[in-house]
Amino acid sequence: MKVKICGITNLEDALDAIDAGADALGFVFYDKSPRYIDPFEARKIVDKLPPFIQTIGLFVNEPNSFINQVCINAKMQTAQIIDDDTFTDFKTLDSRYIKVLRAKSKADIEKVEDNYVLVDAFVESFGGEGKRLALEWFKDIDCSKMILAGGLNADNLKELSDFNFYGVDVSSGVEAHKGKKDKQKMINFIKAVNEI
Numbered sequence: 001m002k003v004k005i006c007g008i009t010n011l012e013d014a015l016d017a018i019d020a021g022a023d024a025l026g027f028v029f030y031d032k033s034p035r036y037i038d039p040f041e042a043r044k045i046v047d048k049l050p051p052f053i054q055t056i057g058l059f060v061n062e063p064n065s066f067i068n069q070v071c072i073n074a075k076m077q078t079a080q081i082i083d084d085d086t087f088t089d090f091k092t093l094d095s096r097y098i099k100v101l102r103a104k105s106k107a108d109i110e111k112v113e114d115n116y117v118l119v120d121a122f123v124e125s126f127g128g129e130g131k132r133l134a135l136e137w138f139k140d141i142d143c144s145k146m147i148l149a150g151g152l153n154a155d156n157l158k159e160l161s162d163f164n165f166y167g168v169d170v171s172s173g174v175e176a177h178k179g180k181k182d183k184q185k186m187i188n189f190i191k192a193v194n195e196i
């Protein structure tokens, strides 16, 4: 299972996440988030990363022009997009992207048609609050193209063993405090993923 560690704000956390075994690092380009990072600061981090690590930019209700420009400026390989009301025109977006589904019910998950989708719990503030999804919503659903997010941590990952998620995404569950990762929590998290 692939692992994305989201909310990277500094080089030390980025390198610790990679040492722990992360496949992808997430950078939050939503300026109301406590984990917001300026695109050019993110680029300074990305320039120091080893090869084969994916860089993912998180966007909330932004037009294509903003997403495309930030992905270039910050060297993001994929845009993770929360789009409540068609701010983003996916058909004409230059950047590679993954859509976020903020699920409120099993019915929301049953409606998924996209190839790959990141499924998070619905919160008014858009994410990063440690709120979990009900795993029973995923019973009898093919999760092989879903990335699960929302309230994951090293202690609850074993609950995913009955499901075939493509990947997991975590932010607050591996933090010392908002905007700062905890190295040991990242190590424990990825060890727990590998034990599933």
Ligand SMILES: O=C(O)c1ccccc1N[C@@H]1O[C@H](COP(=O)(O)O)[C@@H](O)[C@H]1O
Pocket (backbone or CB within 6 Å): 006, 007, 026, 028, 030, 033, 034, 035, 058, 060, 082, 120, 125, 126, 127, 128, 129, 130, 131, 149, 150, 151, 152, 169, 170, 171, 172, 173
């Ligand atoms: O991390 C944030 O601050 C954030 C802000 C706005 C939208 C999404 C955000 N983070 C994403 O939220 C999920 C779940 O995070 P958590 O593990 O429950 O803390 C994850 O996809 C983050 O990328």
